[in-house]
Amino acid sequence: MKIIFIYFLGYFVSVYIGHICSYIVSAVMWGDFECQNMINPFKGEIKVKRRKGISIAPNPAWTGMVERLLYTTSILIAKPEFIVVWLGMKMAGRWKVLQKGEKNKAFNPFFAGSGISLFFGVMGAYLVKGLLK
Numbered sequence: 623m624k625i626i627f628i629y630f631l632g633y634f635v636s637v638y639i640g641h642i643c644s645y646i647v648s649a650v651m652w653g654d655f656e657c658q659n660m661i662n663p664f665k666g667e668i669k670v671k672r673r674k675g676i677s678i679a680p681n682p683a684w685t686g687m688v689e690r691l692l693y694t695t696s697i698l699i700a701k702p703e704f705i706v707v708w709l710g711m712k713m714a715g716r717w718k719v720l721q722k723g724e725k726n727k728a729f730n731p732f733f734a735g736s737g738i739s740l741f742f743g744v745m746g747a748y749l750v751k752g753l754l755k
Contacts, residue, residue: 628753636694636746637687644686644738651731682732686739693743698750705740712736 689708696704716732 625754628750631753632698632746632750633691633694634746635749636690636742640690640739640742640746641683641687643742644735645683647738648682648731648735651734682735686735689736689739690743690746693740694746694750697744697747705743709736709740 692708693705696702
């Protein structure tokens, strides 16, 4: 039972805590939200005030959660090279925008979100490894 809890804790930090941090950074970088009292420690929820007429699709959030799950799993099964392949595929999808030299407003939040996902995915895996020792 202890082992199950350790894995749950690692994946919880990776996926859920990583999601909250990624969401906050993305919201601030996009400038689409006025962030007020972002995390209510008593309710565990994020409170944001949306500007009028602004909406952000949920797909990047789901992608980030899946990424963090995959990053954590790839390290736990000793296949960290998967992370390099995944990040390479993500960057390949953005390559045309970078080649054109266009200033893409979405690139910086995309890059920051990828970094945060990588950080929390790796942190969740090493949390599990550390607690299992």
